[in-house]
Amino acid sequence: MLFSLSMQIFVRALFVVTLVAGGAGVCCQADDVATASAEKVQSTKANYFGDLKQKLTQTWPNNRLVRFVFHGHSVPAGYFRTPIVRRFDSYPVLFHQGLCERYPTAVIDVCNTAIGGENSVSGAKRFADDVLTLKPDVVFIDYCLNDRRVGVDTAQDCWRTMVEQAVAKGVMVVLLTPTPDSKEDISDPDSPLAKHAESIRQLAREFELPLVDSYSQFQRLVGEGEDVTDYLSQSNHPNRDGHQVVADQILSLFE
Template sequence: MTKKWPNNRTINLVFHGHSVPAGYFKTPIVNTLKSYPFQVLNELKKKYPFAVINIINTSIGGENSISGEERFKSHVLTHKPDVLFIDYALNDRRIGLEKSKKAWKKMINQALKDGVKVILLTPSPDLKIDLTKADNELEQHSNQIIKLSQEYEVGLVDSYSLFKEIQKNCDCVADYMSQGNHPNEKGHSVISTAIMDFF
């Protein structure tokens, strides 16, 4: 990303997941430019002014990793991502740990086979879940994603731990949310800042 024209090339960053990376704030408002994928683009352009960077968002509100995996080849790999971000855990509670693990593994394997760099994201908050309560639903999915990142030796953005720490410190995670299960701009910034550590 530091190369100048004519030696540079387009970099494709693909964000695959549910309503949060899709940019849903208070449903049905979609605040694309304040969502974490576009916050990342904004920060990358400050840091790498010569780079041509595409943010490609294949996320669909309400989707879980099973349906995300079913369209993975046609909707994600077709874009030839340089880096792929996967963020499904918030909705994967509906399908359970085993089914979500199977779907995540399929997506990771397909991406790695194509030489794509992969970064997994643990879930952002749901205000119905007490983040300080050990072994809650979100923490179980978070732990599973951490183990997958270790198994496949891929990147990890541990959003869950960041928000859990905020809740421990000030009991104010609600200040980072636009509604019960969607972060606001401040909440998206927590995630985008963690992603920028990779760049």
């Protein structure tokens, strides 16, 4: 007991000395925490699908159907310039094609429960009936664009509800930050989409889930001099190139 108390006093004293000594020690601590957090995210991405990737490599007669479900709004549903739907150019189908090429002996099914115009409030209400009844191995959730109508807090609660339901059933989950909207400045950290994107990152950290950070990827492209409209079919819907950006990120989880 005395040893434990002495150690507590020593740790507190050391912390005070570090603060007094200047910002360098504190910054170093913060950098270490950030590095550890980043490494944990990479570890989650690398290990989360380990067993599933093993199943995808199995051959007949030992293989089985592996099912992926995409749940969300108009983007995963395949809407381009509304009301035109180009399902075969949407990221769920591009992912399906790419995964089949990587795992040619796997039986892979991709289901799409996305509805144009929907937000996570209604998406959460039908999650059990429309998504979990399909008995998926993995569910992808993408609602941020339309969640701007309900606000960050409400949306995060709804996403959390869906994640908890899936985890309770042993279903793996991947969260997606939004694709761009040309009516917002993608470089503005205070824009509505940026705030929703950060909310989803928080959920991914909270549940230790893989994250497809589409928003950061498009920010990077714009930062490199790309025009965001080159990836859009209308202000809030990606074109095929935009969908390919998302599909490539998802496929990287299964390399």
